[in-house]
Amino acid sequence: MEITWPGIGITVAAELDQRNPSLAQALWDGLPYQSLQGHALVAGYHLYHVAPVYSLLHTPAEYKVDRRTVPDGTLFCSRLQHLGIKYGELTEPMQATPIGKVADADLDALAQAGREVWRSVYETKQPVIAEVRRAGEQGGHILPRLPVGDPELNRLAIEVHAETERIWLDPPQELIDLHQGRIPSGAGSYETVLTTLLFVNGETRPLGYSCYGGLVRAALDGMPMPWLRQMTRQLAHTPAEFLGYCGLDRLWDFTQRLLSGLERLDDHEDFVAIMAHMALYCNCLGGWNLHLFPWEAGAHLRRTVAAT
Numbered sequence: 001m002e003i004t005w006p007g008i009g010i011t012v013a014a015e016l017d018q019r020n021p022s023l024a025q026a027l028w029d030g031l032p033y034q035s036l037q038g039h040a041l042v043a044g045y046h047l048y049h050v051a052p053v054y055s056l057l058h059t060p061a062e063y064k065v066d067r068r069t070v071p072d073g074t075l076f077c078s079r080l081q082h083l084g085i086k087y088g089e090l091t092e093p094m095q096a097t098p099i100g101k102v103a104d105a106d107l108d109a110l111a112q113a114g115r116e117v118w119r120s121v122y123e124t125k126q127p128v129i130a131e132v133r134r135a136g137e138q139g140g141h142i143l144p145r146l147p148v149g150d151p152e153l154n155r156l157a158i159e160v161h162a163e164t165e166r167i168w169l170d171p172p173q174e175l176i177d178l179h180q181g182r183i184p185s186g187a188g189s190y191e192t193v194l195t196t197l198l199f200v201n202g203e204t205r206p207l208g209y210s211c212y213g214g215l216v217r218a219a220l221d222g223m224p225m226p227w228l229r230q231m232t233r234q235l236a237h238t239p240a241e242f243l244g245y246c247g248l249d250r251l252w253d254f255t256q257r258l259l260s261g262l263e264r265l266d267d268h269e270d271f272v273a274i275m276a277h278m279a280l281y282c283n284c285l286g287g288w289n290l291h292l293f294p295w296e297a298g299a300h301l302r303r304t305v306a307a308t
Contacts (some may be wrong), residue, residue, distance in 0.1 A: 007198075008116045011109075013233075014075055023056070027051060032139045033140075036129060037117050037128040038050075041121070042091050045111075047113070052142075054307070057081060058079070058217050068090045070205055072088060072111075073106075074086045074101050076096050085102065117265055141169075144278060146276055148273050149270045156261070161277055167285070168284060171288050174247050175292055178197065178246065183246065184281070197293055198267055202287075207286075212236070217237070218231065225271065228268075229263070229265065229266075
């Protein structure tokens, strides 16, 4: 396949392999797509973006590696709905699930893309869009939608899908307003904004990664519906209410409608569908929040290495 970043004029070739064939197939079946390109902020020289592939939330992995130990150019898929690409040294000892590798001839171009994306995320805030496509085929983008049996919850799924599609390649106005200090609720003690941004980032990412992604996996593992409904109430309400207070009104509205309709969810397939929509929406919000966050505010803080 090919991974291209048209805005910076870089394209690399990559080949999927059989280390995790189910994950590789899930990604292949989801091609082509476009997504906001992100960069690791803690782990090192690593690119990742959200892939609009619902099955990545739960597809099992057959083979895992410490991602620090594999060659540059290794591709990973994860249950965070990420396609990740290592392009240099990584420091985080994370078990990861490889699915392929960028061609050796394109590793220099990949490293250049990594540097450009880091500058985009850390300094310029000009979004870099990635396109992933089958080699020799047209690119493009389609965001799939999963149906829900209950009419009212299906309407919610349609609206969540439409909003996710609307903000997939363009930053949501709610986050733009928040990052520019337009916060109607007055959140931010002593009129601070950075503190609110920090807490919004800290709540949005686990809401998508752990809450909704975890509920999808729990449902597919066979957790009984009464327990799933109770876990949804316990996990989703408080962070979504807080994020609504901070300015993410649409997320809070979607969450309230979801919670009010839980008792009508008696089917595991319907539960998975609506939770998968919420996961992708939250993961999209999280990606934009990471991009917009003013990381350069901490440019004066640098890691020190103790003398040996």
